Amino acid sequence: MLRLRDGLKDGLGRAITYLRVSVTEQCNLACVYCKPRTGTLERMETPAMSRNEVVQLVKVFTSLGIRKVRLTGGEPLLRRDLETIVAGISPEVEGRVHLTTNGIHLARRARGLREAGLSGVNISLDAADRSTFERLTQKDGLGKVLAGLEAARAVGLKAKLNAVVLRGWNEDQILPLARLAQQDGIQVRFIEFMPYQGNGWGKDQFMPAAEILRTVQEGLGTDLEEEPGLGLEEGPARLFRIPGSEGKVGVISTLSADFCDRCNRVRLTSRGELKACLFGNQPVDLLEPLRQHASHDDLVRLIRQALTEKLDCHPMRRGDQPNLTQGMWQVGG
Numbered sequence: 001m002l003r004l005r006d007g008l009k010d011g012l013g014r015a016i017t018y019l020r021v022s023v024t025e026q027c028n029l030a031c032v033y034c035k036p037r038t039g040t041l042e043r044m045e046t047p048a049m050s051r052n053e054v055v056q057l058v059k060v061f062t063s064l065g066i067r068k069v070r071l072t073g074g075e076p077l078l079r080r081d082l083e084t085i086v087a088g089i090s091p092e093v094e095g096r097v098h099l100t101t102n103g104i105h106l107a108r109r110a111r112g113l114r115e116a117g118l119s120g121v122n123i124s125l126d127a128a129d130r131s132t133f134e135r136l137t138q139k140d141g142l143g144k145v146l147a148g149l150e151a152a153r154a155v156g157l158k159a160k161l162n163a164v165v166l167r168g169w170n171e172d173q174i175l176p177l178a179r180l181a182q183q184d185g186i187q188v189r190f191i192e193f194m195p196y197q198g199n200g201w202g203k204d205q206f207m208p209a210a211e212i213l214r215t216v217q218e219g220l221g222t223d224l225e226e227e228p229g230l231g232l233e234e235g236p237a238r239l240f241r242i243p244g245s246e247g248k249v250g251v252i253s254t255l256s257a258d259f260c261d262r263c264n265r266v267r268l269t270s271r272g273e274l275k276a277c278l279f280g281n282q283p284v285d286l287l288e289p290l291r292q293h294a295s296h297d298d299l300v301r302l303i304r305q306a307l308t309e310k311l312d313c314h315p316m317r318r319g320d321q322p323n324l325t326q327g328m329w330q331v332g333g
């Protein structure tokens with residue numbers, strides 16, 4: 001069986017240790033920064049990969065040195081078999097299976113997921129205020145998300161919050177979310193709004209990480225203390241301690257300061273395609289070959305070939321448009 005002695009490397013020698021898997025493109029929210037501006041959520045396809053296929057493909061990656069897996073979507077909690085998927089993957093990565101979710105269904109699934117081997121959860125929460133939440137997501141769901149956060153923490157899942165900031169939509173939520181982190185001793189990471197297929201990105205809505213940080217600092221009236229770099233496996237965020245609290249604030253500056261030279265991640269889309277770069281590289285189908293009984297070694301060759309072509313940095317850094325054929329809900333963020 002083909003294994004890479006030195007782990008999985010891309011064409012530029014970057015070690016690839018982190019796999020994100022979109023397990024469905026269906027979602028129960030319609031976030032303004034993510035959803036297609038044309039078409040409806042109902043028209044999205046049911047999960048393309050069966051749970052066995054997800055686990056089989058993940059195992060090919062883990063045999064090559066992937067050490068951490070994040071399940072995402074669409075909304076991964078819409079899959080009833082998510083616990084089985086987690087249980088199938090967890091032993092392969094020594095329990096380093098994480099989930100990114102909008103948290104709507106988390107309260108009743110948290111315990112089962114923990115028991116299946118999930119170790120952490122990132123909950124997307126872009127507003128601490130009920131009406132802003134509804135305006136951003138088209139659903140009155142803030143209470144359910146907060147209940148999901150509480151349940152996740154109660155069963156021992158490492159929980160973090162992720163908030164995408166859009167000027168004109170939720171910049172007034174930066175401070176309330178930072179206060180939530182301060183009070184509850186949790187981590188909230190603010191993500192720069194990224195252009196993606198069909199999401200109507202515009203410069204007027206873009207708020208750079210530096211301005212987000214300034215807003216937190218001025219609002220809390222305290223100097224934030226930066227944590228030393230944790231390495232990309234812990235995520236691409238710059239993290240800051242909030243004095244007097246266990247809470248932390250982070251920023252993910254995908255556009256204003258990229259971290260491509262240290263990129264350690266690849267993605268498996270909801271259709272079973274390998275996406276070497278979030279903003280570039282055409283997807284490479286792994287699902288059809290798997291269904292056609294490709295051998296483990298054949299799949300390894302496809303993965304290695306795709307990784308030799310992984311872009312050095314995302315196209316916007318060079319002033320080019322990203323070449324996107326899929327939406328964020330298919331690629332998984």
Ligand code: SAM
Nearest residue numbers: 033034073074075100101102124193194328333
């Ligand atoms: N439904 C799940 C959720 O809400 O977390 C998982 C899928 S969602 C596509 C994964 C992550 O991508 C979320 O944290 C979301 O906020 C982020 N995301 C989606 N579109 C984005 C955009 N245009 N810019 C920045 N982050 C985005």
